[in-house]
Amino acid sequence: MRSLIVHNNASGFGSDAVFEFERALLEQGDECVMRVLPGSGGGRECLADAEDFDLVVLSGGDGTVSGLLWELRGRDVLSCVFPSGTANLLHANLGSAAEPAAIARACRRGLWARTDLGELSWEDPSGAHVCGFGVMSGTGYDARLMQAAVPNKQSMGEAAYFAAALKNIRPQVSHFSIEVDGERHERDGIACMVANCAMIQGEVEIVPDSSMDDGRLDVIVLETEDAVHLLRPMFASLVDPAGSHLGRPYLEHFSGERVHVRSSEPMPMQIDGELVTEGVTEYEARALPSCCKLVVDGLSRYRPQGERAPVHP
Template identity: 30%
Template sequence: MDALTSPRPPRSAVVVNPVKVPDLDELRRTVTDALTARGWPEPMWLETTVEDPGAGQAAQAVRDGAELVFACGGDGTVMACVTALAGTDVALAVLPAGTGNLLAANLGLGSDLATGLGVVLQGGRRRIDVGVVGDRSFAVMAGMGFDAHMLDATNDTAKKHIGWLAYVAGALRHLRDRPMRVRIALDGRPAFTRRPRTVIVGNVGRLQGGIRLLDEAQPDDGLLDVAVLSPRTLRDWLALGWGVLRRKNTVARMETYTATRVEITSKRAQPRQLDGDLIEPGRNLLITVRPRALLLCVPQPATDPDLAHDAARAADAL
């Protein structure tokens, strides 16, 4: 019997990025009051730093006996907690506080504090896969090329004021960039070469704004879904975007694959991202999958494969 189904309320910890939270004292009161009202012990509180965006704090929480870790911050905070908790029986609960929150958007975890707490108190949980790049783990997507350029070009102030629409301005800056020259190897099969604008490797399928890029991606199928996007002109971009929005089986200038090991090698260093968070540029991106490695708090009932139903009802639990 795990901690979330045990009659004894679980011990918990909150890993919070103080930069993403306008009022830490109010956050602490809200979370503590919601948990103690249900008979849970007060959570431990651990703040992230510039040097450590959350992995060290989440690991410390596990060592101190936490059975559930709340990640409260943006995509970087969530990814750091995913890295620390993957492979353990400690559950991750997402309390969105940033502007991206790709995991919350993909898995129906809610977009506000009340909904996030309601999801946890309902007791739903699900084991999902994680992708691995070096010593980092991610739960949503990795990418090389245009998508990372877009993230780098997106203004933080704009994200704060207009949310995901800020990424549109970042994207427009790089629509006419030169394509990459890459070699892609999947699961030991013969490698192939392409000249794409970006290569995206997903554990789930939705981008910012709810756009579903990888229609077949499932978070617990033990596979990574790969999209190779190769538009050449503005007309190509428009056709690709229209095809994705209409969820066509075949989308112009986009190839899709599945694999458990994906290696992308470029002739020159390219921008790279994991779960919407930039990592250092590089010529190579090697991604593997750890099946069902992360225990995640999710809405109940977990009947939709993407869990993308309306999680707002969970807030009634508060």
């Protein structure tokens, strides 16, 4: 088996788990190429010959992995999401085991699933931009938390986000004009996010029945003027993680294939937990159905229904 590992050294806490995975993956006669991403960009170049490999492993945080998957969209390349970041929500939403040896076994077994990505386009003072996202992106309060958490992510991990929230309990309320598959909605809130999958830490689903393989995106509006109000949906999530009984107070959501969001004032934007820009007043998002071919295991909610022969003996 020929495998390619594309790794972001700057992700997460700098764990060497990806090297433990590499040792578990390789057998006699195998060939493995590792490419370390440069400080910025470089994904397209690293993946230019991806079709020459039996397996491509994408190692980094959610932002890194989603960007690499977007470069591979529609290319029919068997890809493995390896969680090397701070939150690793994309891997968590897949539902596969997270231990390096378990991920290696899944790669050898060769089970895979077709999943979606989201694609985001916007303009800011530097020009027009297009990129992919695997988990969740948006403007407003969530992006401001990402911005505030940046200095502490390496030292505090996920706790950096909670520390940032405690420092910003009176977020700015804005007006959002939201168009979903041609239907317009006018809402006031502190954030408007678009999700390809909506499960966060603790297996909490922000909205129920969000899926990575339904060809749709979920639009989520935080309708509150006080961050303390967010304790109610957080409490509801503790006793009803799927959100199927208690719902999510102060959260409203819509679902569709194409989304256009316009805000009443410029805002910061985050994409899969990474602050990418400030000064955004509108953006568009669309679903890219079944554009990824991802390794899964028997624990994943996206596992094939029937047993398949291994892709790699």
